[in-house]
Amino acid sequence: xxxxxxxxxxxxxWRSVDRWFLAAFICLMVGGFVLSFAASPPVAEKIGLEPFHxxxxxxxxxxxxxxxxxxxxxxxxRGIRRMSILLLGGSILLMIGxxxxxxxxxxARRWIEFxxxxxxxxxxxxxxxxxICAWLFAERARKKEIPGNLFAMMLLIVVCALLVAQPDLxxxxxxxxxxxxxxxxxxxxxxxxxxxxxVGVTGFCAAYxxxxxxxxxIDRFMTGEGDTFQTDTAREAIMGGSWLGxxxxxxxxxxxxxDSHTDFAFSVIAEEFGIVTCMALAxxxxxxxxxxxxxxxxQRDHFARLAISGLVLLFGLQSIINMSVNLQLMPAKxxxxxxxxxxxxxMMAIAISxxxxxxxxxxxxxxASQTDELMARTMALYGV
Numbered sequence: 550x551x552x553x554x555x556x557x558x559x560x561x562x563w564r565s566v567d568r569w570f571l572a573a574f575i576c577l578m579v580g581g582f583v584l585s586f587a588a589s590p591p592v593a594e595k596i597g598l599e600p601f602h603x604x605x606x607x608x609x610x611x612x613x614x615x616x617x618x619x620x621x622x623x624x625x626x627r628g629i630r631r632m633s634i635l636l637l638g639g640s641i642l643l644m645i646g647x648x649x650x651x652x653x654x655x656x657a658r659r660w661i662e663f664x665x666x667x668x669x670x671x672x673x674x675x676x677x678x679x680x681i682c683a684w685l686f687a688e689r690a691r692k693k694e695i696p697g698n699l700f701a702m703m704l705l706i707v708v709c710a711l712l713v714a715q716p717d718l719x720x721x722x723x724x725x726x727x728x729x730x731x732x733x734x735x736x737x738x739x740x741x742x743x744x745x746x747x748v749g750v751t752g753f754c755a756a757y758x759x760x761x762x763x764x765x766x767i768d769r770f771m772t773g774e775g776d777t778f779q780t781d782t783a784r785e786a787i788m789g790g791s792w793l794g795x796x797x798x799x800x801x802x803x804x805x806x807x808d809s810h811t812d813f814a815f816s817v818i819a820e821e822f823g824i825v826t827c828m829a830l831a832x833x834x835x836x837x838x839x840x841x842x843x844x845x846x847x848q849r850d851h852f853a854r855l856a857i858s859g860l861v862l863l864f865g866l867q868s869i870i871n872m873s874v875n876l877q878l879m880p881a882k883x884x885x886x887x888x889x890x891x892x893x894x895x896m897m898a899i900a901i902s903x904x905x906x907x908x909x910x911x912x913x914x915x916x917a918s919q920t921d922e923l924m925a926r927t928m929a930l931y932g933v
Contacts, residue, residue, distance in 0.1 A: 562623050565912040567844070573837050574618065574903045577888035580830070581896075582611050588817040589810040589891060591803045603810055603891050610893040614900035621904025622911070626853060629905055630684055636901070637677035643670035644711045656762075659715045671712060671720050672898035675727075676905055678708055679863055682728060683855035686735035690851050701732070718756055718763055719882035723866055725749065731859045770880040782806055783816035784877045787824070794823030810891045812883055815875040830889070831872065837906075838865035844910050853909050860906050864899070 589603035624632065643661055647670060651658040660667050682701045689697030705728050712721040729745060737745075756763045769777050786802035789795070800820040803809040809817050819827045841861030848854040864887055871886040873879040885895040 558623060562911070566622060566907055567840075567910045569840060570837065570903075570907055570910060571622075573833050574888070574907075575615075576833060578611060578615060581889040582607055584814065584818055584822075584889060585810065585891060587797060587800065587821050588803050588814050592807070592810050595807070606893070607891055610896050614896045617897060618900040618904040618907070621901055622907035624904075624908045626850070626909065629680060629856070629908055630852075633677040633680035633684075633905075636673055637681055640670045640674035640677060641707070641711065643668070644674065644715075648711075648714055657715050657717065659717055666893070669892075669894040671715070671717060672894040673901070674708060675720075675724060675863060676860060676898060676902040678704070678724065679727060679731065679859040679902075680856050680905060682731055683859050684852055686731060686855055687850075687852035690735065698732075698735075698737075701728070713756075716760060717883075718760065719870070719884050723863070723870065723884070725752075726866055727859055727863045730862045731855055734855060734858050766880040766882075770877075779806060779808065779813065780874065780877050780881055783813045783875050786816040787819040787827075787876065790820035790823050792823050792825055794819070794821050794826065797821055811885055812871065812881075812890065813875055814890045815872055815886055818889075819875075831868075834865060834868040834887070837861060841906060841910075857906060857909050860902050860909075864902060864906075 585604050585607040586601075589607070590600040593600055593602040621629075621632070647658050647661050651661045652667070654660065659671060660669050662668075682704065685697035685701040685704075687697070688695045705725065708724060709721050712718075712724065729749070732745070733742070757767060758764070768774075770780075782802055782805060786800065790800075794800075798821070800817055802813070802820050803817050806813050806816070815827065815830075818830065838861045841857055841864075845854045845857035845861070848857065867884060868887055870879060870882060870884045871890070874881055874884065885892050887899045888896065
């Protein structure tokens with residue numbers, strides 16, 4: 550541990566970082582890697598790969614993700630805004646490129662191949678989008694003549710249009726919902742709440758009638774008829790695991806579910822480690838969101854308050870959607886569980902979000918250093 554009078558970037562970072570957040574994110578990262586041993590080997594064997602193929606790739610993504618999180622957490626608020634502008638611009642360009650040159654999977658074009666790597670640009674768009682919108686809302690609150698709200702709306706339209714074109718309705722809902730929460734916290738008038746609510750309902754209805762796969766999923770969820778194999782099996786696995794689970798390696802759901810290492814990792818955890826472990830996992834997600842909002846509301850800087858709130862809201866909504874699908878409380882969607890599910894782009898993007906949260910919730914490093922130096926001089930003066 551860095552001494553109280555020790556100077557330097559790492560020492561200042563350690564004294565100023567929110568260690569509760571840091572511990573929670575590291576717990577999720579390590580837990581996700583450990584749980585990959587349970588969920589991924591049967592999937593790898595099923596598609597003709599060696600058993601620990603996805604475990605090794607999970608570890609390969611985990612190390613750089615942790616470094617990215619720690620490196621990003623050392624940025625200033627200005628550095629975060631600059632990084633977000635570059636990240637958002639690059640992600641939008643890659644999302645446009647994916648529509649024309651990306652690989653097609655099940656009728657969707659969401660991924661771009663770079664040699665052995667496959668990148669999903671929309672994952673990296675989300676944290677940058679939240680930060681830029683928070684900045685625009687904050688600028689509008691600071692100077693009424695700045696059309697920050699208008700620019701944020703235009704940005705939302707562009708991003709949602711690209712997501713719908715892929716198509717990726719789950720990410721569209723997640724992004725729009727997070728933006729709506731940000732706009733609400735920025736102090737929008739009630740008339741805007743009514744208008745945006747109407748737009749959301751209209752968009753949902755349009756998606757139902759325009760996209761057959763959306764209508765099919767909603768119909769299966771509402772009626773229980775049709776192909777509900779994955780969601781039914783996932784729910785049975787959760788119920789079969791009971792409170793303490795069947796034990797590591799004893800689960801059966803992972804042997805028949807094609808997405809047990811990604812969308813339905815939560816079901817594997819429930820079956821093998823029990824509902825108690827799932828409750829502990831949900832408690833960590835809840836802790837991150839509640840503490841994030843608590844810290845955000847204590848911020849004096851309007852940008853930091855909105856950015857922290859938006860990032861933890863994004864983190865929490867994605868977690869809720871994934872767990873709700875596993876519990877058959879929502880129609881099936883391709884949404885990963887942060888840091889737990891397998892997925893390189895998702896893990897790296899969530900690590901960036903976590904780094905942003907850690908950076909924005911830090912005590913001012915400069916003030917901390919000056920205070921420590923003054924304290925050391927005062928103690929030396931009195932011979933302590």
